[in-house]
Amino acid sequence: MSDKKTLTVKLVRSPIGCRASHRATVVGLGLRKLNSQRTLEDTPAVRGMINKVAYLVQVL
Secondary structure (H helix, E strand, O other), rough: OOOOOEEEEEEEEOOOOOOHHHHHHHHHHOOOOOOEEEEEEOOHHHHHHHHHHHOOEEEO
């Protein structure tokens, strides 16, 4: 059984024209193309990455 909490993250804006560190964070979250989704473990590190690029992603 999986008792670990997860978050589903979707890329809703293009990282083109953003800071390089923000583009790297999007790649680090495993998001490639627009509207791509990933289900990630809910950890403080992942939360911090989502907060950094909150204007590019949506948490479902």
